[in-house]
Amino acid sequence: MTGSREAACHCGQLRVTAKGDPFEVDICNCLACQRRTGSAFGIQATFKREQVEVSGEHRGYAREEHTFHFCPECGSQVFQSSPEYTDFVVVSGGSFADPSFPAPTGSAFDSRRHPWVGLPDSMTRYASEMWDTVQPLFAEGRYAEAADRGRELLAQWPDDGKLRYNTACAESLAGRPDDAVEDLRRAIEIWEGCRDMAKGDADFDRIRAEPAFAALVES
Numbered sequence: 001m002t003g004s005r006e007a008a009c010h011c012g013q014l015r016v017t018a019k020g021d022p023f024e025v026d027i028c029n030c031l032a033c034q035r036r037t038g039s040a041f042g043i044q045a046t047f048k049r050e051q052v053e054v055s056g057e058h059r060g061y062a063r064e065e066h067t068f069h070f071c072p073e074c075g076s077q078v079f080q081s082s083p084e085y086t087d088f089v090v091v092s093g094g095s096f097a098d099p100s101f102p103a104p105t106g107s108a109f110d111s112r113r114h115p116w117v118g119l120p121d122s123m124t125r126y127a128s129e130m131w132d133t134v135q136p137l138f139a140e141g142r143y144a145e146a147a148d149r150g151r152e153l154l155a156q157w158p159d160d161g162k163l164r165y166n167t168a169c170a171e172s173l174a175g176r177p178d179d180a181v182e183d184l185r186r187a188i189e190i191w192e193g194c195r196d197m198a199k200g201d202a203d204f205d206r207i208r209a210e211p212a213f214a215a216l217v218e219s
Contacts, residue, residue: 007095009076014056016079016091018047026106029113036077040114043093043104052089128162143174161190169203177207185216
């Protein structure tokens with residue numbers, strides 16, 4: 001674990017002191033982050049709240065579940081918070097102005113990534129937003145087609161837990177219990193919270209009596 005790092009706005013009025021290493025570092029390629037940063041992507045370093053101390057005046061701009069905090073003098077956005085994740089503070093990676101800062105391990109909204117932006121093989125790609133292209137099929141009850149399309153997307157983004165979970169839902173409704181259980185198992189490996197979600201998700205009612213499904217959600 002390192003000591004303290006200091007992030008700052010362009011003029012230096014707003015500062016964030018972060019003790020120790022971030023919980024995670026990733027990049028976000030969504031169009032909102034591109035507009036927010038004026039760059040091809042945003043770099044986000046997540047710290048536990050007790051690691052972070054904020055000094056200086058700041059204003060907030062709320063968008064969906066996030067509030068982006070910026071310096072009223074120079075306009076630099078330095079950190080963000082969320083009422084849904086009160087235990088964490090997300091600091092803009094570039095605000096540390098430190099080339100030795102820990103490298104990102106994940107790429108969110110990967111389908112929005114500019115084609116000229118290359119990533120190291122060690123970074124995990126996430127593209128849960130691609131399920132939006134499948135949702136119309138799912139909403140129309142065309143579950144087999146939705147499942148097939150989900151499998152195509154997973155071939156490109158195999159480590160996206162949300163995408164894998166949604167595909168498992170479609171496979172369950174399409175009457176493909178083996179595929180549904182396997183994709184749900186892999187989704188749980190990526191994020192343990194998928195287990196509790198599946199326990200109460202009506203999309204799995206068709207396979208709920210399957211021994212493999214029961215063993216998976218109750219283990």
